């Protein structure tokens with residue numbers, strides 16, 4: 001029968017009337033850039049995350065870049081992050097001229113191993129960028145304690161973690177600023193590209209907003225080189241309709257994860273570890289095979305059965321070609337992250353997935369492993 005990795009058409013059909021109405025509304029008002037829909041979404045997201053400010057922008061990559069630029073991170077600075085994330089995390093660091101410095105990950109959660117963080121700090125370190133990978137928060141308390149002791153700013157890459165919590169607080173409210181992505185496949189996705197910054201820091205919010213609008217202080221007066229990074233009114237309108245459903249979708253993801261946790265517990269696959277300090281939102285349900293060959297075999301069987309799967313991520317960031325273009329980059333050895341190369345892959349666990357669909361996935365996985 002087949003099971004997609006994510007079912008975006010079903011999500012549209014669920015909210016079709018409301019979504020169609022709001023798109024029609026934007027079209028008939030012809031206010032496409034800025035305006036009340038964008039402001040409304042910013043207010044909604046700030047309230048949802050529990051921050052003072054939210055600044056909408058073009059995508060999650062820009063959200064990270066705008067934060068880096070607004071913080072004044074520049075050439076020669078080092079920003080500590082994780083090697084197990086989407087490339088955009090370090091692109092934002094490189095685009096302000098800084099060097100990404102990688103800390104190895106914890107097995108099971110795939111998040112930065114905070115116990116190894118302090119050893120990576122040098123006198124050039126300016127910031128730490130934890131990534132709440134696959135929708136589970138990094139262990140922020142010890143991280144923030146280290147940051148404070150070394151006077152470093154902390155920026156969350158929360159692109160995969162909207163709605164996740166850490167000790168009762170929302171992802172996006174845990175550090176100086178955070179970046180979210182509304183790419184269609186994210187837990188809260190729009191109909192194209194979109195992103196937002198959350199922060200309690202009024203100056204940082206204002207600087208990021210200015211940089212997203214060509215460094216404009218007053219129309220056609222520019223006091224900085226910024227960029228063009230806006231969220232379209234259409235995207236904002238769509239997101240405002242979807243946001244009230246996010247918590248339910250995230251709990252459906254958790255329920256789907258619990259089903260796999262149970263049905264795959266006795267297999268050789270390593271299942272995701274969830275730490276007790278918070279609630280994960282399972283942007284992806286990731287399993288780890290004992291070898292790349294085993295991952296290959298299971299994924300081939302899934303694909304043959306029409307079941308969606310993909311490697312996340314096939315190659316760690318510290319091993320990517322692009323890093324060689326950075327002056328002074330020395331590739332570290334990060335065994336925990338490297339052990340994931342070509343071995344960690346996703347199983348369908350989208351909101352609304354049925355028990356029958358999950359049984360089908362599990363049957364194929366088990367047959368391939370036997």
Ligand SMILES: *Cc1c(COP(=O)(O)O)cnc(C)c1O
Nearest residue numbers: 059060061086088089159181183
């Ligand atoms: C998706 C993602 C981004 C980038 O977001 P875009 O909206 O695609 O630019 C950054 N970091 C992580 C961890 C992501 O998953």
